[in-house]
Amino acid sequence: MNFTIRAATLEDCKDVSRMIKELAEYEKISHQMKTTERDLEQDGFSKNPFFQGIIAEVPEHLKSRDGHTKVGYSLYFYSYSSFKGRAVYMEDLYVMPEFRGNGIGKALMAKVSKRGLDAGCSQLNFTVMNWNKSSLDFYRKQGCLDVTSDLGYHCMRCEDDALEHLAQREL
Amino acid sequence: MNFTIRAATLEDCKDVSRMIKELAEYEKISHQMKTTERDLEQDGFSKNPFFQGIIAEVPEHLKSRDGHTKVGYSLYFYSYSSFKGRAVYMEDLYVMPEFRGNGIGKALMAKVSKRGLDAGCSQLNFTVMNWNKSSLDFYRKQGCLDVTSDLGYHCMRCEDDALEHLAQREL
Structure with missing residues (x-):
């Protein structure tokens, strides 16, 4: 399948927020979701961002049934292991169900790994x-x-x- | 017990490195430890640090059997939850065995929590x-x-x- 992988920008926050909602529904924890599109804009795209984002995008003619061309994302941030040193933490890796099985998840994860290695990290951590x-x-x-x-x-x-x-209890 | 809790500085890296080694020995994973004092200096105290540190210190007359006054530390960094927003991750919390039971661990953790709340975080995450x-x-x-x-x-x-x-596999 024809798709591109690129760094997320401020303009992607609406779609990232939509896909976080989809992920929350899939994980049956929608009631726990507190972040809004505006939070993502502030937390990811101000001076000292709390995370970085990666977007997977398909061309217009391959858009989803709902009309979306941004079909997957990953959020990550740099972290640290006191034993191993610099590390990268992958907070989310998501591909819309109708686009799975095309290597998009692997490509998103590869990009996060590459970013980590380029920053001197030797570990990628995440939860499932x-x-x-x-x-x-x-x-x-x-x-x-x-x-x-x-x-x-x-x-x-x-x-x-x-x-x-x-x-x-802080002193 | 009389002790102080404060932000770690470049000069603390030698003691932090020593205490990471002690922790690694306690956890029986010394063979996995790759970070050196120099790594901590570079990774925690350059322009875009990968972590922040907190030090617990006792006055000279209470020093350890080995002559140490820096007797505990915590390393932490800011992270992100796509559901809950800003978060703080506590990588390590360590108090030298002979100083345990005096509320030092709790005070270190309280400081990390306070730093997190001050930065707008609603979660503290860590592993055990x-x-x-x-x-x-x-x-x-x-x-x-x-x-x-x-x-x-x-x-x-x-x-x-x-x-x-x-x-x-990066595209």
Whole structure:
């Protein structure tokens, strides 16, 4: 399939926001989604951006049933491993269902990997839900390690009231 | 116990590197440690740093058996959740064994939380090893959620040859 992969711009925030909603519906966590198109504009495209984006786009004649030409995205940011040094974290990798199986996901992930390597990173990290077998299989096939199953890493989170409460203990 | 919590500076890299080594020995993964004091200086204290650091320090008369006054540290960086927006990631939280139980870990974590909230973050994320029951208990007690056990998140990683291989598929 004919598609292009490129860095996301401010003008892509509307489509990225739409696709985050689609992903949230797929993962049955729409009720948890708080980010808006405006948040993405502010957080990704101001002076010290919190993330970078990559867009997958198809030509007009291949557009989706709903009329979209931006059919996939990835959000990533630079991170750090105290043992291994510079790393890149892939927050999302999404391709609209009707465009899957064409190598678009792999191309998005390749671009994120290339950006990481170019910045001196030796690791790409991300999370997957345990019920998402097709994604887990896909990533394993790309040579990825499941550090939860294989090494015992647990992801932890502190948010909302618990986070406020913790911060109040600051010296 | 009398201690102070402050932002890490370039001059702290030697002690941070020493404590990362101690942590690696505790986690029995010293053979995986690649970062040096020089890496920390370059990656944390150049123009676009990959991480921020926090140091816990005791007065001279309370120094460790080995003569150290810098007795704990945390490394963190800003990250992003496509659902929840701005987030902070705590890469490490470490207190030297002989100084544990004095609230130093909690104070380091509180400082990271405060920094996150000040930057508009609503989430603090980190990982813990499943065999590290005392840490898991400590974090649960602070109101943290184990998103691996409770929600099924798996941490994934792509590194070294697999990462190079992926990047070569870039369009």
